[in-house]
Amino acid sequence: MTIFQMTKTVLKSLFSRPATLMYPAKPAKKTANTRGHVEIDPAKCITCRMCQRKCPTQAICVEVKEKTWQIDQMRCVVCAVCVDACPTKCLTMDTQYRPAMTARGGLEKFTVAGPKKKEPAADAAKPADKPKE
Ligand code: SF4
Numbered sequence: 001m002t003i004f005q006m007t008k009t010v011l012k013s014l015f016s017r018p019a020t021l022m023y024p025a026k027p028a029k030k031t032a033n034t035r036g037h038v039e040i041d042p043a044k045c046i047t048c049r050m051c052q053r054k055c056p057t058q059a060i061c062v063e064v065k066e067k068t069w070q071i072d073q074m075r076c077v078v079c080a081v082c083v084d085a086c087p088t089k090c091l092t093m094d095t096q097y098r099p100a101m102t103a104r105g106g107l108e109k110f111t112v113a114g115p116k117k118k119e120p121a122a123d124a125a126k127p128a129d130k131p132k133e
């Protein structure tokens, strides 16, 4: 790079607006598709573990026996794969960004509903009719 080119680049940078956003000093622009963080509705979770299997960073841990769902916010890359994979739609992508973390942590654990109990079939509840002799 010649001196002339360098001077041109420096002058251009001096008199142009910054290419980066001044977040968090200025609030970031949000759209309906902004990926802030994953939210769960614990009442709808059936502990199927689909989100855990699909998560590329192993950020989710589902304990079926304990009926818990846990996310490690430090691992989550906010890709929304878990949101798309959840069969009961209990996971959603909130548009609000999480505050920056300065120390290891970010584990969030929820007690969830767990698998739905099967209702006994109406026919199975009745005793079978005896065959007429
Ligand atoms: S958003 Fe992506 S990285 Fe975060 S928990 Fe879901 S699948 Fe894992």
Ligand code: SF4
Binding pocket: 040, 044, 045, 046, 047, 048, 049, 050, 051, 052, 062, 069, 085, 086, 087, 088, 089, 090, 091
């Ligand atoms: S959050 Fe959804 S995908 Fe994950 S275990 Fe619960 S029901 Fe299954």
